[in-house]
Amino acid sequence: MLLDEDNEMPPVKRGRRGVSDADDEDDDYRKKRDRNNEAVKKSRFKSKQRTQETFTRVTKLKAENQMLEEKVKTLTKDLQFLKELFMEYASNTQNPKFEGIDIDKLLEDVQDDPKDSGSSKTKRK
Amino acid sequence: MLLDEDNEMPPVKRGRRGVSDADDEDDDYRKKRDRNNEAVKKSRFKSKQRTQETFTRVTKLKAENQMLEEKVKTLTKDLQFLKELFMEYASNTQNPKFEGIDIDKLLEDVQDDPKDSGSSKTKRK
DNA sequence: CACAATTGCGCAATCG
């Protein structure tokens, strides 16, 4: 909390603290205040800087985000296209290997399946 | 800027403004100060709220971002898998429709072509 | 205990 309750000096110095007399203490007080005022300015500056950086951060993240969304959109479209292309091929071929093949089911296993299929890697770290 | 230069009253009222006398003005002053102090508190509260929200925003965006990166990673992997699968089988078929087909070239044109799986359009916007 | 950094708060200037 704040507000004085038993202080010993400064704020409108309330009656000398019974020592010498010549305001030697005032100097100390002022110096102290000045130093604190500097510290306050410094601290507030830093604070504003951080706030500003946070705003900048949001802006960058939003941009990065849009880029990623766009990428996902494109990839999804490409994937859909390839699936259809593949299905068409599968239905047009005599190769029994592809009859009734389920691409989506196949893709579920790509995640950690280094072997087969001919070359695709896919190692987990 | 700040600092008084020609004020008319308050800060340690510098000599009455030659009117009535009874500190009627003091009341006004205090009321004014009190109201301002309220406004200040309110304003600073709002300010802190906004700052807090901005931080929260960053957190959410970062999470959303990671999710998207993961999605891109998965889609890219699936796409790669399908390409290889398709190429492998295309080379094994007798269907001339797929001989020497260039999937990547094909995908460049998928952009605004959800349906249709055999031909390729190329509507650029 | 000394000192810098933070923080709540009030004042006054300025803005809208």
Added chain:
DNA sequence: TCGATTGCGCAATTGT
């Protein structure tokens, strides 16, 4: 005129 903002200093508190 009046509330909202903002720079600034004070004092209490916290962190080194």
